[in-house]
Amino acid sequence: MIETPGFKVLRAVGLTVLSLIVLLPLYVILVTSVKPLADVRGLFTWFPSTVTLEPYVQIWSTVPLARYFVNSLVVTTCATVLSVLLAVMAGYALARLSFRGARPFSLVVLSTQMFPGILFLLPLFLIYTQIQRTVGLQLNGTYLGLIITYLTFSLPFSIWMLSGFFASIPRELEEAAMIDGTSRLGALVRVVIPVARPGIVAVAVYCFITAWGEVLFASVLTNRDTRTLSIGLRSYASQQDVYWNQLMAASVVVSLPVLLGFMLVQRHLITGLASGAVK
Template sequence: MIETRGFKILRAFGLVFLSAVVVVPLFVVVITSLKPLEDVQGIFTWIPSEITLQPYLDIWKTVPLADYFLNSLIVVCIATAFSVVIAVLAAYALSRFPFKGARTFSLMVLSTQMFPGILFLLPLFLIFTQLQRTVGVQLNGSHLGLIITYMTFSLPFAIWMLAGFFASIPKDLEEAALIDGTTRMGALWRVVLPVARPGIVAVSVYCFITAWGEVLFASVMTNADTRTLAVGLRAYASQTDVFWNQLMAASVVVSLPVLIGFMIVQRHLVTGLSTGAVK
């Protein structure tokens, strides 16, 4: 198909428009975070009359942002680590040990992604409350409860994604290692996992991002001591005023870990997503 000049121009305008949809809001966030509060409360200006880094210093004093940051790191890192470990073992079993009903199980795992997350809010809250009454385990308002919740949402997709990735790895590699005397777990650790690194990275990034920006469950299942960043950002809005410059500055700070992590693992992420999706 030969592209006409008009088609190229139309495509260029489309790409510029889509880029503006993404870039303009980010520009507003960054430029607002560099303004004094009195400038933010007035009429919005694209070019600030004064640029200051004071909001980035004040965000740690207005609210306990460091505590929220630590809570998020604890919950998200542990949930991601456990999700990846369990997903690796489950996906490896699905791809290497066929059993009756394996396809049905895979479809059931994937079908859980069709339901909106809010549908599970009340059941999980009631289950955690009942466990606290019967077993004495504090889940509501604790890190453990939020970790289990995030694993509930990330595991199905992680298992499905890694199962497709493991299926693309030739079995001959493992068989050669088994003939050399290694165990099945040894073959998984020394042979399969190094080859499957892009897929594992992709799944890890997905689990991390899903949990890092989650607001609904974190709002219900945390208290003042276990509040995460996504919920803690609301503290910059009081009953009488909203510290917009600090809120935007905190949003930039919150986004940095995800941005930096994505830039580091971008190559593995693209490879893992494409390979897992094809298989």
């Protein structure tokens, strides 16, 4: 297809408009986060008359943001590590091993992505309540309950992604390793996993982002001690006032771990997603 000068101009204009739509809310967040609260309460100005970093200092004392940060880090890290470990084993089994029910299992795993998450909110809460009454294991308001909940959403997609990625790796690599005396588990650890690193990184990033910013289940399955960042941000809005500058500053701080992590693994993430999608 030959691109005419007019088409290039229209494409440039369209991309510029889309970029502004994406960047404008981020600019508003950054500008609001460096304004005094008195300036935020007035009419919005695109350029702050007074720039201050006090909101970034006050966010830690207005609400227990450090505790929320630790809660999110614990839950997200555990959910990500468990999801990746289980997905590696299940995805490798689906890609390499022949067993009865493999095809139906794959379809069931994929079909779980058809249903909205809110559909499982009340059933999970009732199941956790029944488990506490029956065996005395408390899941509501605990790290364990939230980790299990996040696994139910991230694990099916992770299994499907990694099974396609493992299937694209030549079997000859594992067979050569097993001929040399390595077991199948050894071939998986020493040969397959290093080759599948882009796909594993992509799955890990997906699980981390999904758990880090989740709001719906965290609002029901956590309490004051286990509240995560996505729920803790609401604490900047009280019945008397809303600390908009601190809320925006906290939003910037909360976004930094995901942004930095994405920048570090961007190359592996794009390669992994593309390979899994093609397969």
